[in-house]
Amino acid sequence: MSQRRIALTTDTDRDGRTRTDRLLAVLLRPTTPPLWLGLVVAAVFITAETVLVYRLRVLAPENAFGALFLLGVLVVSAGWGFWLAVGTSVASAVVYVYFHMDTNGAIVPIHPQDAVAILIFLPVALLANILAGQARLRAAEAEQRRREADALAEQQAALRRVATLVARGTMPSEVFPTAVAELSRGLGVDNVALLQYETDTAVVLLAARAEKGAAKMAIGERLSLAGESVAALVHRTGAPARMDSFDGVTGATAVRVRELGLRSAVGAPILVDGATWGALVIASSQSEPLPPQTEARIGDFADLVATAISNAQTRAELTASRARIVTAGDQVRRRFERDLHDGAQQRVVSLGLELRAIEAALPAESQDLCNRMSRVVAGLSGVFADLQEISRGIHPAILSKGGLGPAIKMLARRSTVPVDLDLAIDGRLPESVEVAAYYVVAEALTNVAKHAHASAVTICVSSDDSLRLAITDDGVGGAGARGGSGLIGLKDRVEAIEGRLQVVSPAGSGTRLVVTIPLQAQ
Numbered sequence: 182m183s184q185r186r187i188a189l190t191t192d193t194d195r196d197g198r199t200r201t202d203r204l205l206a207v208l209l210r211p212t213t214p215p216l217w218l219g220l221v222v223a224a225v226f227i228t229a230e231t232v233l234v235y236r237l238r239v240l241a242p243e244n245a246f247g248a249l250f251l252l253g254v255l256v257v258s259a260g261w262g263f264w265l266a267v268g269t270s271v272a273s274a275v276v277y278v279y280f281h282m283d284t285n286g287a288i289v290p291i292h293p294q295d296a297v298a299i300l301i302f303l304p305v306a307l308l309a310n311i312l313a314g315q316a317r318l319r320a321a322e323a324e325q326r327r328r329e330a331d332a333l334a335e336q337q338a339a340l341r342r343v344a345t346l347v348a349r350g351t352m353p354s355e356v357f358p359t360a361v362a363e364l365s366r367g368l369g370v371d372n373v374a375l376l377q378y379e380t381d382t383a384v385v386l387l388a389a390r391a392e393k394g395a396a397k398m399a400i401g402e403r404l405s406l407a408g409e410s411v412a413a414l415v416h417r418t419g420a421p422a423r424m425d426s427f428d429g430v431t432g433a434t435a436v437r438v439r440e441l442g443l444r445s446a447v448g449a450p451i452l453v454d455g456a457t458w459g460a461l462v463i464a465s466s467q468s469e470p471l472p473p474q475t476e477a478r479i480g481d482f483a484d485l486v487a488t489a490i491s492n493a494q495t496r497a498e499l500t501a502s503r504a505r506i507v508t509a510g511d512q513v514r515r516r517f518e519r520d521l522h523d524g525a526q527q528r529v530v531s532l533g534l535e536l537r538a539i540e541a542a543l544p545a546e547s548q549d550l551c552n553r554m555s556r557v558v559a560g561l562s563g564v565f566a567d568l569q570e571i572s573r574g575i576h577p578a579i580l581s582k583g584g585l586g587p588a589i590k591m592l593a594r595r596s597t598v599p600v601d602l603d604l605a606i607d608g609r610l611p612e613s614v615e616v617a618a619y620y621v622v623a624e625a626l627t628n629v630a631k632h633a634h635a636s637a638v639t640i641c642v643s644s645d646d647s648l649r650l651a652i653t654d655d656g657v658g659g660a661g662a663r664g665g666s667g668l669i670g671l672k673d674r675v676e677a678i679e680g681r682l683q684v685v686s687p688a689g690s691g692t693r694l695v696v697t698i699p700l701q702a703q
Contacts, residue, residue, distance in 0.1 A: 214261065216261070216265070219257060219261035219265050220265075222253075222256065222257060222261075223253060223257050223265065223268070223269040223272070226252065226253025226256060226257070226269075227250070227253055227269070227272055227273055227276055229253075230249050230250050230252065230253055230273065230276075231276055231277075233249060234249055234250075234277070237249075250273035250274070250276075250277055250302070250306075251273075251302075251305065251306060251309055253269055253273060254266055254269050254270050254273060254306045254309055254310065257269045258309060258310045258317075266306075266309075266310040267307070267310060270302075270303060270306035270307065270310065271303075273306070274302055274303055274306075277302075335366065335367050335369075336367035336368065336478060336481075338367070339363035339364065339366055339367030339482075340363070340367070340481055340482065340485065342359070342363055343356065343359060343360050343363050343482065343485045343486075344485055346359055346489070347485050347488050347489045347492065350492060350496070351489070352493060353486075353489045353490050353493050356485075356486060356489040357375050357387050357388040357486070358388045360375065360388070360461070360482050360485060360486050361373045361374070361375050361388045361389060361390050361461075362390060363482070364461065364463065364479065364482045365390045365463075367478070367482075368463065368475070368478055368479075370463045370464075370465065370471075371390065371391060371392040371393075372390065372391050372392060372441075372443060372463060372464040372465065372466070373389065373390045373461070373462070373463050373464075374386055374388070374389045374390075374398070374461075374462045374463075374464070375387045375388040375389070375451075375459065375460075375461055375462075375486065376404075376412055376459050376460045376461075376462060377458065377459040378406075378416055378457060378458065378459055378460075379403065381406070381416075382405065382406050382407065383403050383404065383405060383406060384403070384404050384406060384412050384416070384459070384460070385401060385402070385403050385404075386398050386399070386400055386401065386402045386403075386404070387400065387459070388400065391441075392466065397441075398437075398441070404433070404434045404437065405432065405433045405434055406434070407432055407433065407434075408430070408431050408432015408433065408434060408435055409424070409430045409431065409432055409435060410424070410430075410432060410434040410435055410438070410446075411423065411424055411446045411447065411448040411460070411462050412434065412448060412460050412462060413432075413434070414448070415448045415449070415450050415457065415460040415462075416457060416460070419450050419452070419457045420450065421447070421448065421449045421450070421476035421477075421479070421480060422447070422448055423445070423446065423447040423448070423470075423471065423475070423476065424445060424446050425445045425470035425471075426444060426445060426470075427439055427443065427444060427445070427446075428444075438464070441464075442466045443464040443465065443466055444464075444465060444466060444467065444468060445464065445465050445467075445470045445471055446462055446463065446464040446465070446471075447462070447463055447464075447471050447475045447476055447479060448460045448461060448462035448463075448479065449461050449476060449479040449480040449482075449483040450483065451483045451486050451487045451490070452483075452487050453487050453490050453491050453494070454491065454494075458487065458490060459486075460483075461479050461482055461483040461486060462479075463475065463479060500676070500677065500679060529561055529564055532561055533558055533561040533562060536554055536557055536558045536561065537558055539554065540554040540555065540558065579591055580615060580616065580619050584606075584608075584609045584610070584615060585606055585609075585610055585614075585615040585618055585619060585642070586604050586606050586642075588615070588619050589602065589604065589618075589619070589622050589640065589642065590602065590604075592619075592622050592623055592626055593626075593640065596626045596629075596630065596638070597630045598626070598629050598630055598633075598635055598636070598637065598638050598654070599636070599637050599638070600626070600637075600638045600639075600640060601637065601638070601639045601640070602640050603639070603640070603641040603642070604640075604642050605642065605643040605644070606642055606643070606644050607644060610644060610648060610700065611700065613678050614648055614678065614698050614700065617671075617674050617675055617677075617678060617680065617696075617698065618642070618648060618650050618696065618698070620671060620674060621650060621652070621671050621674075621675065621682070621694070621696050622640060622650070622652065624668070624670075624671055625638075625652045625694055626638065626652075628660065628668075628692075629654045629656060629692075632656075632657075632660070633654050633656025633657060633658075633660075633691075633692060634656050634657050635654035635655050635656030635657075635691070636655055637654070637655055638652065638653070638654045639651075639652070639653045639654075640652050641653075644700065646699065646700060646701060647697055647698060647699045647700055647701075648680075648696070648697070648698045648700060649695070649696070649697050650695070650696040650697075650698075651693065651694070651695050651696075652692075652693070652694045652695075653691065653692070653693045653694075654691050654692050655691045656691050656692060657688070657689060657691075658686045658687050658688045658689055658690050658691050658692055659686055659687075659688045659689075659692075660684060660686040660692045661684055661686060668682070668684060668694075675696055675698060678698055679698070679699055680696060680697055680698035680699065681696070681697050681698075682694070682695070682696050683695045683696075
């Protein structure tokens with residue numbers, strides 16, 4: 182069974198056609214070669230057949246070999262069509278009669294048996310012509326179906342490649358040129374443009390592909406929607422549109438298209454949230470219009486581009502929403518911290534001072550009352566210390582005053598696990614970045630103290646075009662941003678400002694937490 186499979190594989194070339202298919206493709210060509218070549222082939226076959234029949238009749242005079250002349254008829258019929266094959270049939274019959282029959286120099290048979298042979302030869306040749314013509318037609322249809330199947334397979338492959346980019350969440354700016362290139366490859370066209378409707382009167386070119394050596398439009402070029410053009414039609418209707426000729430069409434865009442040597446175009450809308458965001462347009466410099474199914478094929482790519490744009494907008498809106506939530510929470514915490522500091526803490530201090538004054542005014546014999554007053558004052562001092570801790574936890578004042586570096590040093594001093602610091606921060610960073618990094622460090626040190634059983638922690642911070650924060654401990658590991666973990670909130674906070682938080686914590690090998698936050702986006 183395996184040997185047979187190997188044999189079948191050997192008899193099949195890369196595009197799936199067998200040797201028999203290749204032979205038929207040679208004999209039954211879907212396109213007709215030049216007529217002069219057909220005449221030459223017919224003459225060569227008739228000459229060769231005449232010589233061959235002459236040789237055979239010398240060897241076997243009693244046999245008739247007129248059927249050999251059908252070989253040339255079949256070849257010509259398969260390659261050049263019906264009428265040249267009929268002419269070849271007649272010429273073959275005349276040559277056979279003249280050279281191989283006893284006609285006393287005439288070109289028509291004079292013996293009844295010879296006439297019967299010719300009368301049989303001509304209908305058989307005609308039937309062979311018809312059958313070969315039908316086979317040639319079937320070959321042309323099969324070749325057309327094969328080409329259509331290949332084109333469809335290439336288009337589907339191109340769609341899959343673009344869809345893969347979209348599924349990965351690739352930014353639209355990277356999807357645009359890829360979609361244009363894949364559409365060009367999938368449809369076999371050279372001129373493709375991706376346009377965005379900037380206003381109701383203008384469209385801007387975002388990505389393009391053109392024929393080699395031809396004039397091209399520059400990325401960012403703006404075209405007017407006044408007059409007639411495919412872009413204008415798509416903008417007005419929100420549906421696919423085509424123009425099979427730009428001859429006599431008015432408008433600046435039509436003039437620009439003619440300058441580029443393009444004669445026809447087809448476009449499909451890019452619909453985002455129900456609105457026509459842009460258009461995907463292909464054009465041709467050929468005199469024939471683009472095929473009727475072109476609109477549907479472009480529409481598939483336009484839908485993928487629309488999905489990429491919609492996904493990017495959704496991600497941007499989600500990120501902005503999370504950032505607003507985080508910012509609002511930070512502002513609330515800052516207000517609580519200020520209210521505690523300016524309100525409750527100051528009132529506790531004032532009450533403590535008043536009690537100290539009352540304690541000092543008590544007579545010496547009221548020792549018991551003095552002791553009770555001292556305990557109350559000490560309790561108020563404890564309340565004040567608790568309020569300070571709460572206030573610092575809500576929003577550290579040192580972060581607002583000194584920045585991220587001093588705030589991390591304060592956290593390191595307060596940590597119960599020894600901390601080794603490597604800080605390379607140049608100046609102040611955006612407030613949202615400093616707050617996010619501070620809470621990451623605070624949560625990480627808390628987790629180390631509670632769960633890691635570590636003996637040391639290393640914190641490395643650097644900043645250039647982004648802030649990079651790495652926290653490593655030598656504890657038991659096994660940490661992760663799972664449900665119920667404090668790292669979930671930190672991950673949301675970091676991602677809200679377009680950052681990334683990674684946790685590497687194999688069991689028994691400690692934990693490494695890495696945060697990267699781009700500073701340009703802040």
